[in-house]
Amino acid sequence: MRNAAQIVLLLVVLSDLAILGTSRLSSCIRGLAAQGFLLGLLPVLIAPHVSVHAASLAVGTVIVKAVALPWFLTWAIREAAVRREIEPIVGFIASQLLGALAVALAFAIASRLPLPGMQQPLLVPVSLATLIIGFVVLTTRRKALVQVVGYLILENGIYLFGLTQTESVPFLIELGVLLDIFVGVFIMGIVVFHINREFDSLDSTRLTELSD
Amino acid sequence: MRLLALCAIPLVTALVVLAARTFRGRRVPVALLLVVAGAHLALVTSLWVAPPLPALGGWIAADPLGLTVLTLTSVLFLVTAIYIVGYLRQEAPRSGRVFAGGLLAFLAAASVVALAQHLAMLWVGMEATTLSVAPLVFLRRDRRSLEATWKYLVVSSVGIALALLGTFFLASAQGDLGRPLLLPDLIAHARELHPAWLRAAFLFLLVGFGTKMGLAPMHTWKPDTYGEAPSLVSGLMAGALTSCAFLGVARVSEVVAAAGLGSFAQPVLIAFGLLSLGVAATFVIGQRDMKRLLAYSSVEHMGLLVLGLGLGGVGAYGSMLHLVNNGLAKGWMFLITGNIALATGAANSGNRGLIRTLPASATLLVLGLFAVTGSPPFGMFLSEFTILRAAFDGGHPWIAATILVALAVIFVGMAALVLGIVLGEPPAPTGRNLGAVPVRESRWLVAGPVALAAIVLMLGFYIPGPLRDVLTRAAMALGGTAP
Numbered sequence: 001m002r003n004a005a006q007i008v009l010l011l012v013v014l015s016d017l018a019i020l021g022t023s024r025l026s027s028c029i030r031g032l033a034a035q036g037f038l039l040g041l042l043p044v045l046i047a048p049h050v051s052v053h054a055a056s057l058a059v060g061t062v063i064v065k066a067v068a069l070p071w072f073l074t075w076a077i078r079e080a081a082v083r084r085e086i087e088p089i090v091g092f093i094a095s096q097l098l099g100a101l102a103v104a105l106a107f108a109i110a111s112r113l114p115l116p117g118m119q120q121p122l123l124v125p126v127s128l129a130t131l132i133i134g135f136v137v138l139t140t141r142r143k144a145l146v147q148v149v150g151y152l153i154l155e156n157g158i159y160l161f162g163l164t165q166t167e168s169v170p171f172l173i174e175l176g177v178l179l180d181i182f183v184g185v186f187i188m189g190i191v192v193f194h195i196n197r198e199f200d201s202l203d204s205t206r207l208t209e210l211s212d
Numbered sequence: 213m214r215l216l217a218l219c220a221i222p223l224v225t226a227l228v229v230l231a232a233r234t235f236r237g238r239r240v241p242v243a244l245l246l247v248v249a250g251a252h253l254a255l256v257t258s259l260w261v262a263p264p265l266p267a268l269g270g271w272i273a274a275d276p277l278g279l280t281v282l283t284l285t286s287v288l289f290l291v292t293a294i295y296i297v298g299y300l301r302q303e304a305p306r307s308g309r310v311f312a313g314g315l316l317a318f319l320a321a322a323s324v325v326a327l328a329q330h331l332a333m334l335w336v337g338m339e340a341t342t343l344s345v346a347p348l349v350f351l352r353r354d355r356r357s358l359e360a361t362w363k364y365l366v367v368s369s370v371g372i373a374l375a376l377l378g379t380f381f382l383a384s385a386q387g388d389l390g391r392p393l394l395l396p397d398l399i400a401h402a403r404e405l406h407p408a409w410l411r412a413a414f415l416f417l418l419v420g421f422g423t424k425m426g427l428a429p430m431h432t433w434k435p436d437t438y439g440e441a442p443s444l445v446s447g448l449m450a451g452a453l454t455s456c457a458f459l460g461v462a463r464v465s466e467v468v469a470a471a472g473l474g475s476f477a478q479p480v481l482i483a484f485g486l487l488s489l490g491v492a493a494t495f496v497i498g499q500r501d502m503k504r505l506l507a508y509s510s511v512e513h514m515g516l517l518v519l520g521l522g523l524g525g526v527g528a529y530g531s532m533l534h535l536v537n538n539g540l541a542k543g544w545m546f547l548i549t550g551n552i553a554l555a556t557g558a559a560n561s562g563n564r565g566l567i568r569t570l571p572a573s574a575t576l577l578v579l580g581l582f583a584v585t586g587s588p589p590f591g592m593f594l595s596e597f598t599i600l601r602a603a604f605d606g607g608h609p610w611i612a613a614t615i616l617v618a619l620a621v622i623f624v625g626m627a628a629l630v631l632g633i634v635l636g637e638p639p640a641p642t643g644r645n646l647g648a649v650p651v652r653e654s655r656w657l658v659a660g661p662v663a664l665a666a667i668v669l670m671l672g673f674y675i676p677g678p679l680r681d682v683l684t685r686a687a688m689a690l691g692g693t694a695p
Contacts, residue, residue: 114408115384131377138370144362151369158377165383169332169392176336177376180343184369187346191361198355207359210436212495212504 005045009122012038012160013103016133019153020095023086025145029073032149036065039156042163046120053171061159064178069152069185076145076189080196090140098140102132115164123164131157144192148185155181215267215274218255218282219323222248226316226344229309240300240308242293248316249286249293252323256286260678270394272327276686277466280532281459282326284539285452287667289319291660292444295547298656299444302554310347317344318448325456331393331463335372335379338424338460341453342368349441360433360440367433371423375460378416382464385409395463402470414468414477418484421460424453425514426507427484428491435495438507443550443559446503450510450542455535458517462690465521469691474524481522482611488515489618496625502549502559505629506542509584512622513538519615520599521690527602528692532683533675534595537668541592544664545580548573551657552633561629565638572653574634576661581630583668585623591671598695 012035019031040062047054088095106128113124134154138147162169162177195207225248229235259274260283266273274282292315305311321344324337342365350361383393385405390397398405423430438446468477492512499505513534520531551573552559552566566574583590596619603612675683684694 114406135370138366147366151366151373154370154373158373158380161377161380165380165392167392169380169383173330173332173336176333177339180336180339183343184339184365187343188365188369191346191350191358191365194350194353194358195362198358207362209356210359210363210439212435212499 005042005120006122008038008041008045009120009126009160012126012156013129016130016153017096017099019137019149020099020133021092023092025077025086025143026074028086028146028149029070029077032073032152033066033070035153035156036067036070037062039065039159042160043166046123046163047166048119054166056171057166057174060175060178064182065152065156068182072186072189073145073148076193080193086146087142088140089142090136095136095140098136099133102136103129105129106132120164123160127157127160127163129157130154130160133157144195148188148192151188152181152185213267214255214258214264215272215327218252218327219272219320221251221255221320222316222323223320226313226320229316230313235309235312238304238306238308240296240305240312242297242300242312245293245296245312245315248319249290252319253286253290256283266329270391270396271330271333272324273329274327275329275689276682277459277462277532277689278326278328279682280536280686281455282323284455284536285319285322285326288448288451288539288543288664289315291543291547291664292448295444295550295657295660298654299550299554301654301656303442305351305442306353307351311351314344314348315448318348318453320344322452322456325459329395331379331382331395331398334460334463335376338375338421338456339372341456342372342424345441345445345449345453348445349437351442351445352440357440360436364433364437367430368424371420371430373420374416374423375420378413378418378420378464381409381413381416382467385413395466398467399470402467403472405467405471407471407473410468410471410473411476414464414473415480417464418461418480421457422484422518424457425461425517426454426511427514427518428488428511431488431491431511431514434511435504435507438510438546439501439504443503443546443553446506447543447546447550450506450546451539452543454510454514455539458514458535461518462521462686465691466689469689474691478522478524481518485515485517485519485522486611486614488512488518489615493618493621493625496622497628499625499629500561502552502629502633503546505626506545506549506584509545509622509626510538510542512618513542516596516599516615519611520602523599523602523606523608523611524691525602525605525693526687526695527599527606528690529684529687529695530595530598530602531690532686533598533671534592536679536683537591537595537671540664540668540671541580541583541590544576544661544668545584547657547661547664548576548580551653551661552577554657555653559633561632563633564636565634567634569638570653572658573661576658576665577630578634579665580661581626583665585626586619587623589669589672591668594672 015035043054043057107125110125138150321340328334389401426434492508520527549559586592586596
């Protein structure tokens with residue numbers, strides 16, 4: 001099981017880098033869905049023995065992160081008739097280089113953080129790398145919808161770190177966190193929808209009326 | 213039971229309002245809001261009379277810190293609910309369901325935050341406060357409110373995500389010591405927590421919840437959001453929501469203080485506090501919009517709260533007292549600003565001579581100016597003075613001097629706008645502009661701010677025994693001393 005978990009974690013990093021490199025909104029969301037599915041596998045692969053807790057966390061994660069949110073974002077693109085290109089502020093090659101840098105940085109930081117009884121040496125560095133890459137997507141993409149994707153990648157990074165604590169965080173809380181994220185993205189999606197109708201574009205750099 | 217009811221009653225009502233067919237359309241179920249607000253405050257009052265036992269296996273309890281925030285939220289919510297009766301006679305929100313549902317969901321989420329003893333539960337509640345308020349900021353659905361809602365959602369969500377990471381760090385620091393992430397267990401084992409993880413947890417939780425408080429430099433969403441949201445929503449945010457966020461910072465400070473890491477946390481808190489005061493002083497000058505002005509005033513007071521915490525000693529008590537004063541005064545000022553906006557279209561420097569057209573609101577606005585800037589005899593004077601005393605006691609005369617300069621600049625900046633609006637010759641009547649004829653001001657719109665003003669004034673002279681006791685115990689838990 002341990003090897004399987006490591007392979008999944010490496011695939012998570014690859015999905016991060018793929019999202020950084022893609023120029024089309026639809027493949028960006030597909031990458032996010034794939035990442036959500038990988039995240040859903042992890043609780044079962046990491047748990048020392050299969051438990052109801054790990055299984056239900058896996059099911060909840062797949063439903064929210066791999067099905068519901070990507071489906072909702074796809075709906076928002078179609079309904080708001082968004083143009084399908086991503087329009088980055090930093091180019092795709094440069095973003096991927098930033099991503100590679102983030103991965104290196106994450107491994108450097110993780111090697112200095114002591115976590116007693118850690119069974120999965122890759123979990124913390126992959127979590128930090130995903131967190132940083134989510135932040136890169138959030139800050140270097142113009143479209144509001146892609147910024148939502150960035151926020152979700154950032155949340156995925158935190159979710160990965162949370163997996164080191166599955167024993168100590170009860171299921172109810174995890175359910176609450178998933179629900180919060182779901183509602184948050186739902187509201188963001190509605191706002192994105194209105195931004196598109198109001199400004200005829202999902203470009204959040206056009207939101208500049210308010211300033212001092 | 214009472215603790216559970218405090219969270220469940222508003223939550224269930226919110227869900228019913230959001231789901232039931234009868235509440236579609238523009239009509240706001242205002243009677244329902246009033247009943248829930250009244251019941252909530254009655255229950256909170258009963259907590260003061262007969263302290264409750266912890267419920268849900270110790271996950272929720274009313275400790276002094278939480279009780280302070282809960283009571284503040286409950287009072288502000290009832291005042292806001294009363295205000296809404298008058299507000300709805302002049303303005304109809306686009307969706308009554310979203311309006312009432314959002315407010316009730318906010319009350320439920322804030323109650324969860326105030327009562328939570330499990331830090332992950334606190335996080336879930338805190339995120340829920342952000343989400344419940346977002347549709348209310350978006351109520352007008354025009355370009356400006358759209359931009360404000362987007363900034364608010366993105367900045368707050370990233371902030372609160374960092375706080376979640378901080379919460380997990382805290383769990384890493386705890387390891388197998390006691391029940392995971394429960395505050396009493398964390399404090400009992402504080403000295404055995406892993407110090408590196410605890411430091412990291414403190415920093416992430418401070419930045420995360422500090423974003424929700426609106427500490428500089430994470431305050432950027434604040435002026436836009438408060439400026440575009442309806443005034444009564446801005447009032448709840450500046451009074452109650454920021455207090456909930458401060459509670460998040462205070463919770464981790466409790467653990468850090470118990471772990472004996474105060475010398476690590478205090479300089480960080482002081483730095484954020486001074487930066488917030490500096491930013492507020494810079495942007496208050498020349499501000500033309502009342503709500504944006506109050507937003508920067510809120511940045512200032514959030515700075516003072518963490519400064520008091522960072523200075524320690526009597527500063528912690530000063531912060532707790534300031535939390536109460538600031539919450540009440542912000543509710544008061546935003547509701548009055550709402551009255552001006554209702555009567556004239558916009559509460560900005562385009563107004564003149566309101567003392568003649570809106571005598572009651574204008575008087576309350578001027579009184580509020582003195583209260584918010586910490587002038588005697590209002591409660592803020594006492595709490596700011598306590599924080600200053602902590603700076604002198606701790607041997608930081610330069611910090612005290614910086615605070616005084618910032619407070620003076622902010623007073624000048626706020627007075628310039630407020631007095632400019634209140635005094636002078638009213639403009640000739642054009643469109644919604646009213647000219648010099650006094651308008652009859654609805655009692656519903658004035659009663660709440662008057663009540664809040666009376667409490668803030670009373671706290672300047674006299675702090676009731678039970679309140680003083682609770683604030684002192686809260687300050688002790690934060691590593692401070694009795695005043």
